[in-house]
Amino acid sequence: AQSVTQPDIHITVSEGASLELRCNYSYGATPYLFWYVQSPGQGLQLLLKYFSGDTLVQGIKGFEAEFKRSQSSFNLRKPSVHWSDAAEYFCAVGGINQGGKLIFGQGTELSVKP
C-alpha cells in the first residue's frame, strides 16, 4: 500500500536560516508528489508538485523540492526562512489508477524563531 512518511513532527529554525523538510514515500510506480502548506485556520495551499522530468522543482514562496528515486524521497527546501513561513507542511502522493486520491503524510509543523 502507498504511504508517506514525514519523520519530523516539529522543526524550529531561526529566521533567515535554511530549511529542509523530509518526505519519504512508498509506492510501486513513479508517483505524483505534492507539497502543501496549511496556515492556522486555513485550508491547504499547494507549494509545488512533481510528475516527471527535471527532478528539482520550483514552487511558490521561494520553495523547491528534489525528487530522488533511489531514496524514495521528495524533500522540501528553502534557502532563507521568513517568519511568515511558520505553518504546517504536508507531503502527499498520488498515482495512477487512484482517481485523484491523495495520500498525505502526518505533517511537519514549522516554527520560526526571530
Next chain:
Amino acid sequence: DSGVTQTPKHLITATGQRVTLRCSPRSGDLSVYWYQQSLDQGLQFLIQYYNGEERAKGNILERFSAQQFPDLHSELNLSSLELGDSALYFCASSVQGLEEETQYFGPGTRLLVL
C-alpha cells in the same frame, strides 16, 4: 482564497445526530474531493466525485455518504455521529479530477461532536 467555499465553518452537535456539510467548487472545476483531518488519523481521503459520479473512494465510513449535484456543489452527510467523528473536514476541487491536477482546498468545516 482558493475559490472553494465550505459551509458551515463550525458545527457543534451531539452523538447520534446527523449533519450535512456543503461544498461549492471553484468555478469551472468538475471534480470534488472530501478529506477528514483529525489528530489521530491525520489527513485522510474520503471520497471523490467527478461531474456527479463517484470516481474514487477512500476510508469513508458506512455512516457517511456524499453526493455531487448537477450544479456541481457537493454535500457530505455524516450520521449516527460519534465522538471520534470530531475533525476538520476539507473539500477540494480540481478541473478534471486527474491525478496530476492541483487540488484547491476550501477552508474546512470544523465538526465537534459532544
